[in-house]
Amino acid sequence: MELRVLRRWGAQEPVASFLRDPNTGRIYRRGRLLGTGAFGRCYKLTDMSTNRVFALKVVPRGRLSGLRTLILSVEREIELHSQLRHRNVVGFHGHFADQDNVYLVLEYCSRKWASPRLKVRRTWVPFQLSNFFITKNMEVKVGDLGLATKVGPGGHCHGGLCGTPNYLAPEVVSRKGHSFRSDIWALGCIMYTALTGFPPFKASPLPEMYQNIRDAHYPVPTHLSPNARRLIAHLLAPNPADRPSLDQVLEDDFFTQGFTPDQLPSQSCHTAPIFTIPQPLDKLFQKATQLFLAMAQHRAPRELCGCGRREDPLKTPREAANEVRGPGDLPGIGGWGQCGSHRLTLPSVCSGKQDPPGQQQPVLWATKWVDYSNKYGFGYELSDGSTGVLLRDGTHIALQPALGCISYSPVQGEVVTFTWRDIPDSLATKVAVLQLFTRYMQRWLLEGGNLPTQPSLNPGPGFSLLHFLKSDQALLLLFSDQTMQVNFYHDHTKLLLNWAGEEPLLTYIDQERRATSHPLGALQCCGCSEALRQRLCYTLHLLRTF
Template sequence: MELLRNISQQPTNSNRMYEPNQPGSCELRRKRTEDHGHAPAEMSKIITDPATGKCYCRGKVLGKGGFAKCYEMTDLSTSKVYAAKIIPHTRVSKPHQREKIDREIELHRVLHHKHIVHFYHHFEDKDNIYILLEYCSRRSLAHILKARKVLTEPEVRYYLRQIVSGLKYLHEQEILHRDLKLGNFFVSESMELKVGDFGLAAKLEPAGNRRKTICGTPNYLSPEVLNKQGHGCESDVWALGCVMYTMLLGRPPFETTNLKETYRCIREARYALPSSLSPQAKQLISSLLAKTPEDRPHLDHILRHDFFSQGFVPERLPASCCHSAPEFHVSSPAKSFFKKAAAALFGGKRDKVKYYETLSDVRPCYLTPPSFSSPQDGRPPSPSAGRPVAPATEGLPPTTRDTIRLIVRGSLGSCSSSSECLEDSTTGSVAETITSVLRGCLENMPKADDIPNGTECSNLQWVTKWVDYSNKYGFGYQLSDHIVGVLFNNGTHMSLLADKKTVHYYAELGQCSVFSTSDVPEHFVGQVTVLKYFAHYMEENLMDGGDLVSQPDTHMPRLYLLQWLKSDRALMMLFNDGTFQVNFYHDHTKIILCTQREEYMLTYINEERVSSTFRLSSLLTSGCPADLRQRMEYSLNMLLQRCN
C-alpha cells in the first residue's frame, strides 16, 4: 500500500499523461475532487499575463494529467502557438505540491537542446499557474504507436538516436528525467523528437544520498527504484529499454494483468524476446534491461551498438509515419533521382550476387583435409625448391617445418603476387584457398593458454566500417586506407579512392575501368551517386572498429569485395587478393587473415579495439588461447557454409 500511495501522490505523475491509452501506462488512477467538493469555475478563453499584459487565446485540449491540463495557446500579439500547461491553484494548495511545480519550472527553464521541449515562459493569475512550452503538432510517440501498433526498426533507430541525444544532455546537467515513456516524447511538425514533461525530474544526488521515492509509470520502473535503492542515470537507461521494446512490439516488456505480477517481473528482469526481433535488437534490449544497474550501457555506448551500426537509420521521417509504415529510400534531397537511378541500375531481370541475411547455428565441422601429409604420419611432403623457410620454423624437425610451410605459404602456388594468381580466378577459388589454409592451421595447431608474441604488419588493409543496404542497393564498406567500396546487388563493384575524386569500377574479377567523379559516364551516374551516399553515411555516422591504420592509396586499390555473408553471430567478408575478415557482433572482436611478403598473417582485434598480428607459422608452433581458436573455427565454418 505504501508503494501505491507514493506513486499516486506525485502531483505530476504518470496520472498526468497526455497520451490516450498509452501501452504500458498501467496508470494508478484515483478519483480527485475539487477543493471543498465544488466544480471549478469556467476558464476564460482569453488569458492575460498580469506581469506583462500579454493576452493569449486558449485553444483545444492537448492532454490531461492528474493535476493539470495541456492546451494549445496562441499569443494574440504574435500569433505564435504554444503548448500551455495549466495548473489550477486548487490542485497545488498544499506546500509540498506547490514545491514540486516550482522545482519543475526551475529545472526546465534552463534547458536548451534541440531534442528537449523548449521552455518559453511561465506566469500565474488568481486562478491558475501557466507554463508555456514548445508546441509539437505531431503530438507524442504514444499517439503514433496507438495508430501504428508497432514501429519498424529504422524508425526506432531514428527516434532512439534523438532520445539518447536529449537524455545525454540532461544527464550532463545532472538531471534525471525519472518518467521516460512514449507519452513524454513529443514530435514536432518536422518529425523531430523532443523529450518533455519534467514533473518528476530531479537533480542527480551522490550515490549514498539518492532519492528513494518510488515514482514514475509502473511498467517503466527499474528494479533498483522498486527496491528503494535510489535513482541514478541507470534508471533512465532502463526506461529507455522499455521504450525501445514497446515501440518494436506494441506493448511494454513487463506488462501483466496485475500490478503485483508486473513488479515481480521487473525485480527479476523477466520478460520475453520474440523471434520477430532482429538479433541486434534483442542484444541491445537485453543490455538496457540488465537487472544490475552497473551492467547497463552508458549513453555514449548505446549508439555504437550493432543495432545502429549494422542497420539503416533514416535522416528524416515523413509525416505519414504518424499513421502508416514508411517505405524507406536512400536519404537525399534528390529522392526522385534515386528512384530513377535504382530503376536504371536494377530494373528488369536482376542478376543478384549471392548474399545471405542469416546463417543458422554454425558448428565446427571439417571437410576433407588438405592434400598435404600430416606431421604424424611419417611421410613428409617434399619441400619446394628455392623457398626459404619462415624464421618461426627454424630449429623444428624437418617434417613439422615442411608441413607448416605448405600450410602458410604453399597454397599461393608459384605466383609472384596474390593478385596475379587471382587475375583469372573466381570467388570460389579464392575461398577454397583461404579455407585450405585456415583448416590446415586449426588441424595442426597445438592448444595454448597465452597469445604468442605479435609481429609488425606493414600497411594492413581491413574493413573499418560497413553498412548492409542490400534490401535496395548493396553492401558498402570503408577500408583502413579510407577507400570506400560497394558490392552492388547486380554483382558489380565500385571503389571510391581516398582522394574522393577517382572511381574504379569492376564488372567482373580482374576487369577494371577508371574514371573521375567529375566526368562520370552516363550509365554509371546512378551507381556513383549511391557510392557517394555510402561514403558520406559511414563518415558521418560510424566509428572505426580498431586501432590499425593504413596509408591512403591514391593510385590502384589493392582490395575489393568479392563476397560477404552474415550469420546470427558474425559478418564474413572475402576480398579479391585473398584477404578474409570476420567481425563478431556481440563483443566487436575481429580476425583478419591476409598475405604479406608471401606469408600468411592473422590479425586479432580485441574487445578494446586493440590489434595484435601473428604469423600463421607462429600460431602453428606455439598455438593460441581457446577464445581465438573458437573464432577461427567459427570463421572457417562460415567459409564452408558460404555456398550452402
Template sequence: MDILRSIGSPAADRMCASSQRSADPPSSGRSSRSSSSRRRSEERSAPAEMARIVTDPETGRCYCRGKVLGKGGFAKCYEMTDLSTSKVYAAKIIPHTRVSKPHQREKIDREIELHKLLHHKHIVHFYHHFEDKENIYILLEYCSRKSLAHILKARKVLTEPEVRYYLRQIVSGLKYLHEQEILHRDLKLGNFFVSESMELKVGDFGLAAKLELAGNRRKTICGTPNYLSPEVLNKQGHGCESDIWALGCVMYTMLLGRPPFETTNLKETYRCIREARYSLPSSLSPPAKLLISSLLTKSPEDRPHLDHILRHDFFIQGFSPERLPPSCCHSAPDFHVSSPAKSFFKKAAAALFGGKRDKVKYYETLNKQTKEEEEIYKLQHDLKRTAISQQSSQLPEDGRPLPPSADEPVAAVTEAQSPTMQDTIRLIVRGSLGSCSSSSSECLEDDMAGSVAGTVASVFRGCIENMPKAGDIPKGSGSSNLQWVTKWVDYSNKYGFGYQLSDNTVGVLFNNGTHMSLLPDRKTIHYYAELGKRAVFPTCEVPEHFVGQVTVLKYFSHYMEENLMDGGDLVSMTDKHMPRLYLLQWLKSDRALMMLFNDGTFQVNFYHDHTKIILCAQQDEYLLTYINEERVSTTFALGSLLTSGCPKDLRKRMEYSLSMLLQRGS
C-alpha cells in the first residue's frame, strides 16, 4: 500500500492519460517471476546507492535516513532524523533521474509549492525541502501509526463510533482545503495518516489541484480507480463534489472492509461508478446507509456540503468518542462510561441476552424488525429534511429571525404604539406555546421532533437578540416547578442514553429509537415505540418481548442512584397534572451536553464548570433556569431577561446552547 505517492508517478501519468488500465495478470507465470525478481533486485540495490547521512547544502543540517515507510512510482518515503535536534520526519526522497523531463519536475515543484502553504491540525505538516546532486528531499510530519489503510488491513472493518471519529477529522481537514480552493483528488485510506496521539492527518498532495471555475475545470482522469466519481470518469471536470464522492467511498470501506464499486474487472468497476450502482448490506445502521447514499449520489449537485455532513443523523444520533486508544490500530475498542458502570452493564448484558441460544433468538427477532424500522426512519428523515428546507427557504441570507408576517398586529408600529418587552416576548412565542405546552403528543405526531426544536430555537434566539446587556444576574422570578435532568449516563455504544429527572423518573433513549421510562413509584413503565404513542405496563407484569429493555432500564436506574450525585439544588414539586417528559434527542459536543424533550424542555449541561441552562414552557410564558458553579439555581421569566438583560457569562452560555440546538435541527 502506497504511503506517499508523487504527483508525477508513472502510475499517476497512466491514470491521467487514459480511463482504462489493464487489470489482467501476466500471461506467463515465468515472465511474472522474472520481472518480480528484477524488481526486488532493484529495490535491494537502491538503498545501498543512497547515502545514509544526508546534508542539506544550504543549511548544513545533517539527517540520518532510517527505514522505508512507503513507496510510489517516483519516490520513496523514509524515516529521517535531524541529527542536531533528534526530530523525526517522514522524508519523501525523489531521485533526479526519475524527474528528468520538464513536465515531471514541474509537477514536483507544484506539489511542494501547494503543500508548504497548508497549515491545519488535520493536514500532514510540510516542514522543509532541499536537494543535492542525487535527490530532492521533502520533510513532512511523521505519523507513527501509519495510515487508515494499515489499520483497516489489521482490523478488517471498523466500528461506527470509530468511523465517526475519523470522518470528523477528515471533514475538518477537507473543509480547510476547499476553503483554500484546493481539491485533493486522491482521497483514500492510504492517504489518511495517523499520529502517535491517534489524530488523523490528510496527506499526499501529489494529485491536488487548485479549484477552477466550472467551465475551466480539469477533465483529466486521475486518482485511484475505486474512488473516482462519475463526473471524473465522464470527463466533466473536477469540483469539490468529487472529493465528497470519495469521502463516501472511504466511509463505506471503513465500515465494510471493501470499496463500494470494487469488482474483478476494471471496466465493470467503471460501469458501476457511472451508474452509481452498489449494495448497502443490512449490517449497516439506517443512518449510515442514508449518509453513504447521499455522499454517493450520481449527480454532483445533489451531494451534501461538508458543513451538512456532520449535522447528519449518523453523527448526531450516535456515540462519537473524543479520543481513541492506540490499541484501535489492531483491535476493536472497548468503549465504556466508567469502571464502576462497566460491571453493572456487564450484568445487564447477561440479563438481556442470557445464554448464546437466547442471544441468537434476540437477534433473530431484531432482524425481523429491521426493514420496518428502516422505513419509519426514512420517513422521519424525509419529513425532517422537508421541514428544514421549507424553514431555510424563508430565512434571509444573514440568518437572523424573520420579521413578523403581515397578518400580525405589529407590522407597522409607531413610537406611541410600541409594545412593551412583555409584549415582545409574547410575540416571539406566539403560535408555539398553544401547540406544545400541554401533553405534546398530538404536536409531535403532527410536526415530528423537528417542530419542537424549531419552536425552542426561535424563542431562544428571539430572547438573545432582543435583550440588553447587563452586568449582574437579574432577580429571579417565576415558578421552580419544573422537571429537569439531575443525572445522566451515556452508554450509547451498547444500549442508549440514560437519565434521571428531578421527580425521580428514570428514562432511557435506546439506540433503536425507542424510549422507556420508569416512573417515580418504581412500579410503572411507559414505553414509546413511536413519537406520541405510549404503552403502559407494571414492572411486575412486563411483556416477554420487553424484558431485556426493562432489565437495562433498571440497571441504568441502579447505577445512577448508587454512583452519581444530583446536579443542583433545584427540586421539582410533584404534580400529577404535569405532562410526562421523555427524551427526543441528545447531542454532545466538546463543551456541553444538550437534551431536548417532548414538551419543549431544553437543557444544556456544561462540562468544565457544571453549570446548566434549562428552558421550559409553563402556562403563558417560557422560564429559563440557570444553575451556577455552586449548584445554586435561579429561575427567570424570559420576559424579565428581555427587560433587564443578563451578564456576559450567562449570555455566552445561552448563545452556545442555541448553536447546539441549531446544529441538532440542521
C-alpha cells in the first residue's frame, strides 16, 4: 500500500462524525476518544449496518508529510497486523484513507490497556505496558504494532534503538539488534512493574539508566516471594543466552506452585481481587455422585453397564429406587460406568428397619427458598439468617448480617464485598432484587427444619449457591463449600451432604422436621431405613440426569 502525503505537519484536524470506507461501502459512526499516541488517536467506532463496535486508529496524513520513515512504519503496521491471527492479538478488521487521515479498524477492547509486547510467529513486537489491552471478558490482547517488524534470519532484526527506554534489553541499548530474547527481558520488566508498581529501571538520566540496564542493576523487591524474585532475575539476565525460553517461563515455580485463577475478575482493573478457590462444578457433582453411588444398594448386588438409556428425571423416589433394584442399565459418570468390558458393580449396603443411631450436628443449610428464575433468579435463606440470590445472568449476591456486608460474585471464584454505604450504583438493581427476596422469605416462608445453630458456621464472603437442579419431585442445591442439599416436595423431607469434617456427613430431616446426622461410613456399615434409602437412590438418579 502506498500513502500519498497531501498535508504538511500541523494541528490535528477533527475527525468526521461519520466515515465511509470506500473499499466496502460501510458507514461508520465515530464515538468518543479512547486515547492518543505520538502519531495518532484512537476512537470508539460503530458500524451503522450491524451496530458492531470497533476501535478506530486515526493517523493524520499531516504527521506523515516528508517523513518517509513514518510512512513506512504505518505501511508496515498495516501489512503485519492484517496478517496476524491470534486470540491474544487485537483483531485487524480493515483500513482505508481519505485526504486527511489513514484509518485502521481494529477490535474494540472495552477495558482499555493492561500492558506489554510479544512475538507472534515470525513477528517481533517490542514489549511495553501501554500495548496490552483488555477485552470485556478480561482477555489480554497485544495491539499498537507501529514498531513491529519481521524477524530476519537467525531470529534477529535490525540494530536500531527504538521502543520505550525503560523496557529496552542490554543488547538493544548496545545496538546489537533485537531478538526474541529481547522480549523475555521486556517480560521481566513488565512482571517487575506489575508486582511492585514501578519499573526496574528509571528513565532519567538516560545514560545512567542505560548503564544500569547493561549491568542488570535494579532495586531488588524484598517484599516479593522468593519464586517471584528468582523468576525476575532469570528474565533480566544481562546475557540473552541466560534468559529462559517462553516454555521454561510457563513451567517456572512462580506459575505452577500455589493457586492460579482461571480468569482475572473485572475488578482487577482498579482493585485487588479477592479469590476463593473453587472446585469445578462437574467434579463436585462427580464426587457427590460417587459417594451416593457407594451408598445405593441392591438387595442382591448386580453388574450394571453404563451404556443404558437416559433416565426419566420425573420418577418418584420409590419408582427410582425400584428401578435401581430391578433390571436396567444406569449411565455412569467419569470412570464409574463405561460401555464395553468394564462394568459397574454397586457395593452392598444392608437395608435395615431403621437408621443407625445418629446425632444433631450443626450444619449450614438453606432453610427457605423461592424460585423466580424466569424473571429475577433463585433466592434462598441460610440457617444463620444470611440470604442470597443466584441471578439470571449467573452472578450471585448475598446479604450477610453477621459480617455486616453485601457480597457480590460476578463470576464463580471471585468475590467483592461492600458495606451498605459503599454499594456502587451499578449494583443498585441487584441489591433491590436481593432485598425483595429477603423480605418475601422472612415474611411468608416457614423454616424447613430444626437443626442446631453454631456461630462458627457463619458463611464467609466467598460462600454462594453454585447451581440448582429441579425435577417435579425434588430440588437439588449445590453450594460453594461443597454442601449439597436435596429438598423433596411431597413430604418436605431433606438430605444434606456436607464435607466440612474428616468424613462426609449426611443429615436427614424427616417429615416431622427432625434432623439426624450420620457419617456416611456408619450408614455403609449399619445400613439405613427404607425411607432414607429411597431418597438416596433418587438423589443419585437426579445427579445422573444433570
